[in-house]
Amino acid sequence: MPEPVPTREQATQLMRQVYGPDRRFSILESRQGWVCQEILPGDEVRRSGVGLGSVVINKHTGVITSHSSLPVRMTGEMFDTAIEAGNPAPGFQVYPKQHRIHLTQVSETENTIEYQVRQTDLDNPLNPELTRRVQITKEPIRHQPTDRLAAEATSWAYDQARRTGTWPQEGTFER
Template structure:
């Protein structure tokens, strides 16, 4: 997956008109929506989550921890053969 493909995918998934900021790291990109000044003033940034777009195309949602920490924790999980975060794309198969 390329950075342009990652940006297109997360933009479609979030359905926002705000810009999406991508930070590349070993296993993909961390994405966060760049909120407008009025959105920030209204408090929308409090608890704002982040998304990891894995190079495999899997997207997971993460907490509002600092981006560097999220990327480090995700990279460690991937090195251990795991995916960290709640998968939102592709939608996981329902469990019975």
């Protein structure tokens, strides 16, 4: 269970724990959180061609949320405003993980692959599992249905296929 993160040192330690000791982050304090943005080597920044998103550690809860590529000060201000108004943090939660997603391949053709996808709630395992069939078109990559669970399952399976050269028969990841 996450704990409060009142100091910059604790924020740095949490980022190392969650993202690994080799990744470096700039950390900006806001009233309610720590806005963190990865520091990339110069060549990698130029090659990416896009703005970097940020993550924010909630000082009071230790929950980490992911945010768009707005300037870090603006991200901090938006985060503070939401928390101080009693609203949920903008962005989506990345730590602690909330769901376990399991894929089992149902069928595959030259152009498509279909998975049975099962999502389990890690915070409350008594909640009913969410299940659905996800059909992925391989080129260009598309998926049906078009909801977030299907998108995450597609992204994970595609990443596995790129790394290994074959689409996975089965697999599990958490988010």
